[in-house]
Amino acid sequence: MNSKLRTITISDVAEKAEVSKSTVSQYLNQRYEYMGKKTRERIAAAIQELDYQPNFVARSLKQKKSTTIGVIVANISHEFSTQIVKSIEDYCNASDYHIIVCNAEDDPDKEKEYIDMLRAKQMEGIIVFPTSTNINLYLELTMEDYPLVFVDREVPEVNASSIMLDNKKAAALAVEEFISHGFSKVGIITNSTDNNVSPRIERISGFRDALSKNSLEVCEDYIKSVEVENVTGELDKMMRLNEPPEAILAGNDLVLIEILRFVKQHKLTIPEDLAVIGIDDVSFASIYYPEITTIAQPTSEMGWKAAELLLNRIKGGHENRRDTHRFTPTLLRRSSC
Structure with a gap:
């Protein structure tokens, strides 16, 4: 009984799959270059059979990466904002990233507090619907080459890409x-x-x-x-x-x-x-x-593009970071005019 209650470790997976712990670690980090198909299948089967849950916090501390990004919305009350956040989350989930969402409530001071908090928690980048008044803070982030993408609003003074409607x-x-x-x-x-x-x-x-x-x-x-x-x-x-x-x-x-x-x-x-x-x-x-x-x-496309730009920056992309990506609006005719 006690053996079933104890935490399953990477060593248990390695023993079950008859591989080394380092091989399991490489599998979990999706480094498959020197790993045969049968080895991958054995590890996958062992993880499933043992119901192994990787310790993402420990891995993040060891790698000094969180595989997590922050999303700061200006006002979560806007349905537009929630639709964009959902699309960002979908893209990040498919890319094995996670998001933390913060609501600035159109308050520059609250926005600054969230940016400081997210950086302290080792977020790898931030997507922000900027309040537009924290220009010096945005400039500080870009000078440190910290991955940053704006949504819905431009900040011309700052070297960061923006996702905008036309x-x-x-x-x-x-x-x-x-x-x-x-x-x-x-x-x-x-x-x-x-x-x-x-x-x-x-x-x-x-x-x-x-x-x-x-x-x-x-x-x-x-x-x-x-x-x-x-x-x-x-x-x-x-x-x-x-x-x-x-x-x-x-x-x-x-x-x-x-x-x-x-x-x-x-x-x-x-x-x-x-x-x-x-x-x-x-x-x-x-x-x-x-x-x-x-x-x-087109909130789905806008959210995906924001996430794509940020993750590309996190992974070392060197595209022009000051581009403004404009999306085309669509008239939906109904009965109110």
């Missing part, structure tokens, strides 16, 4: 869809741009450009970037104008939720009283009534 195109797709349905008084609400968060700035810029391209007036009263808790208040001001907007583009999923809350509170009808399009294809968009037209981001 945000101007996303806004243009929405404007063109509104126009195709006969709307000419079109507005946009995004989260605050106070910290120069690049996707918010780019979406407003793309919105302005699309209106001008289509010879429509750019009405400043219809363009707002505010904290999420102030969205309904700003929309209320818009709708009380002598000439209120006919259509609103929600800059992201959280803004969309606030707009829909306003619509419900004021008993408005979509799209008759107010047409709506949201950037980010939230899960409820197709079951809300009426179904919400959205601009989808």
Whole structure:
């Protein structure tokens, strides 16, 4: 009984497979170059029969590698963020890496604490949705050649790759869809741009450009970037104008939720009283009534690319680390405009 309760070790696997401990170690680290097929099969069978669980912590300390990366999201409340994280985890899992996820809650100080913590825990690299204000910290990491990839936001001063949506195109797709349905008084609400968060700035810029391209007036009263808790208040001001907007583009999923809350509170009808399009294809968009037209981001591809870039850097890749990888948005037509 006692022998079954004791911890199975690498020595037990080696004895069962009739090989040395070093051979089992090489197998566990996927170094198969000088190992025959039958040897690999014996080791695999021994591991399965003995239900051997490798001590990854001990291996990491010995190798000075953790095979773990950190992922810091700006705000886990965004469905976009959770979709990206899932894709990163899928890629890392397939590559025998693990991830630790941290939520900075759009707080630069909290983001800094997480970066320091992840480095102390020997994370081999970090994927971060940057708050954009910790520039000196990002610069310090890149000067130390620490693997770093940005997602959703650019930090031009820092030599690190970024994964981004073509945000101007996303806004243009929405404007063109509104126009195709006969709307000419079109507005946009995004989260605050106070910290120069690049996707918010780019979406407003793309919105302005699309209106001008289509010879429509750019009405400043219809363009707002505010904290999420102030969205309904700003929309209320818009709708009380002598000439209120006919259509609103929600800059992201959280803004969309606030707009829909306003619509419900004021008993408005979509799209008759107010047409709506949201950037980010939230899960409820197709079951809300009426179904919400959205601009989808290819989150699976974006997450995979972020993980691929980081793991390539960890493994010694020398690609241009300042590239911005832009992904194409997709309009999903439904019934809200």
